[in-house]
Amino acid sequence: MxxxxxxxxxxxxxxxxxxxxxxxxxxxxxxxxxxxxxxxxxxxxxxxxxxxxxxxxxxxxxxxxxxxxxxxxxxxxxxxxxxxxxxxxxxxxxxxxxxxxxxxxxxxxxxxxxxxxxxxxxxxVHGGAGHEGHDHAAEGEAGHDHDHAHGxxxxxxxxxxxxxxxxxxxxxxxxxxxxxxxxxxxxxxxxxxxxxxxxxxxxTEFKDGLKNTASRTFITTHSAFGYLAERYGLDQEGISGVDPEAEPSPARMKELQAVAKKDNVTTVFFETLASDKTAKSLARDTGLTTDVLDPLEGIGDRSQGSDYFEVMRSNLKNLQKALGAK
Structure with missing residues (x-):
């Protein structure tokens, strides 16, 4: 965290x-x-x-x-x-x-x-990475921000x-x-x-479902899950941070490959309202799979559920699978 x-x-x-x-x-x-x-x-x-x-x-x-x-x-x-x-x-x-x-x-x-x-x-304030306290903003990488101003x-x-x-x-x-x-x-x-x-x-479902996992780190295109990661003792690694569709730097991609190997990461997550291009690119380079982690900013035809609770439970299921929940 x-x-x-x-x-x-x-x-x-x-x-x-x-x-x-x-x-x-x-x-x-x-x-x-x-x-x-x-x-x-x-x-x-x-x-x-x-x-x-x-x-x-x-x-x-x-x-x-x-x-x-x-x-x-x-x-x-x-x-x-x-x-x-x-x-x-x-x-x-x-x-x-x-x-x-x-x-x-x-x-x-x-x-x-x-x-x-x-x-x-x-x-x-959440960092865009979350892995061992690394501050990618300080390394020239974007932290947890979009192309809009936060508070x-x-x-x-x-x-x-x-x-x-x-x-x-x-x-x-x-x-x-x-x-x-x-x-x-x-x-x-x-x-x-x-x-x-x-x-x-x-x-309670999230606490119980994520209590025992093989890994505590997840990689996502959209660094929107800082609160979720903090609440349930996980580490969020954002690919690009600023824009879920932006191309990350070669240095960031190399770093994420090392993180994936070190922390037993199996999955790169993308969201329903943005392109999965970056996630698939990283997954292809690292031999990982891809799946959906929905920031729930909207419900659409591709959403894994029809309301807040259904989508959040889909997120939990996808996290459990990716993190190797026991």
């Missing part, structure tokens, strides 16, 4: 309170909301937040997403129609710095009832891949909906509790 440092952020309890306070302007019942059927209109920036809003909001909310299925969220461009959709929302749920186009659109929309998921948990000092936004952190966001957003629509607060609380319990069970 390689957690270079922990960025202090607002404590969870305070963040929940802030998230709830941010929604006081839409207090009242769902009947006062902006949709024709009296439901709260929630706009989520991309799939993990859409899923969370749907699970917690249930029948009392209408959830739209800015990132359609099959679209790589980091590359999202906001249309004028979507900007209008934002301005008509009762609640906007997004993760600041993950999608610069969304950040700008939210700022320009004039919506007052905004919840930033990044304030509901603690963000950390302060390069915070990793992929918190939903850690079920425990995703549960913290669920609690914060659930409290925010309770404040926004007190008439249905009991339902939101019930739905939140049920979702958190399911995430707790998923966390």
């Amino acid at each position: 390689n957690v270079r440092r922990l960025i202090p952020t607002t404590a969870l309890a305070a963040a929940v309170a802030l998230g709830a306070t941010a929604l006081t302007a839409c207090s009242g019942t769902a009947g006062a909301a902006g949709t024709a059927d009296g439901k709260l209109h929630v706009t989520a920036s991309f799939y993990p937040l859409q899923f969370l809003a749907e699970q917690i909001g249930g029948d009392h909310v209408k959830v739209d997403t800015l990132t359609k299925p099959g679209v790589e969220p980091h590359d999202l461009e906001i249309t004028p129609k979507q900007t209008g959709q934002l301005s008509e929302s009762d609640v906007v749920l997004y993760l600041k710095t993950l999608q610069p186009a969304v950040d700008k659109a939210v700022e320009q929309s004039g919506v007052k009832n905004v919840v930033d998921a990044a304030t509901l948990t603690k963000l950390e 302060e000092a390069g915070e990793d936004p992929h918190v939903w891949l850690d079920p425990t952190k995703y549960a913290e966001i669920a609690k914060g957003f659930g409290a925010a909906l309770e404040k926004a629509d007190p008439g249905h607060a009991a339902d939101y609380k019930k739905n939140t509790d049920e979702l958190v319990a399911k995430l707790g069970a998923l966390d």
Whole structure:
């Protein structure tokens, strides 16, 4: 594992309170909301937040997403129609710095009832490699970054891949909906509790399933799994870091070949929303196999499951196979 440092952020309890306070302007019942059927209109920036809003909001909310299925969220461009959709929302749920186009659109929309998921948990900085504390950014290689800006000092936004952190966001957003629509607060609380319990069970599945493995190191094109690796005692080795479709340097490829041999790595992972070219190239050069490790930034036709839980369990199964789980 390689957690270079922990960025202090607002404590969870305070963040929940802030998230709830941010929604006081839409207090009242769902009947006062902006949709024709009296439901709260929630706009989520991309799939993990859409899923969370749907699970917690249930029948009392209408959830739209800015990132359609099959679209790589980091590359999202906001249309004028979507900007209008934002301005008509009762609640906007997004993760600041993950999608610069969304950040700008939210700022320009004039919506007052905004919840930033990044304030509901603690963000950390993860190195792109993770192997024995090597810092590839310091060696001229990209660390854990995309071609977009992260939060302060390069915070990793992929918190939903850690079920425990995703549960913290669920609690914060659930409290925010309770404040926004007190008439249905009991339902939101019930739905939140049920979702958190399911995430707790998923966390246990990962802990048990990855407890005893032949290797603790996995190689992936997209360095999105720092939180997951940290939670379950694994080492993430990102191929290129900046862009999952970018060609890594010859020096990085040579280093990964050495890592694969030393750490008994069997598999190079790629994701569903990006090309598998780099992963297959490394696998061919090292005699390894390839498989999918999905960062769950969207659900598409190639996804190994129809929702968050199904895809996460597919990820677990693929990790167990690659790491030689016993």
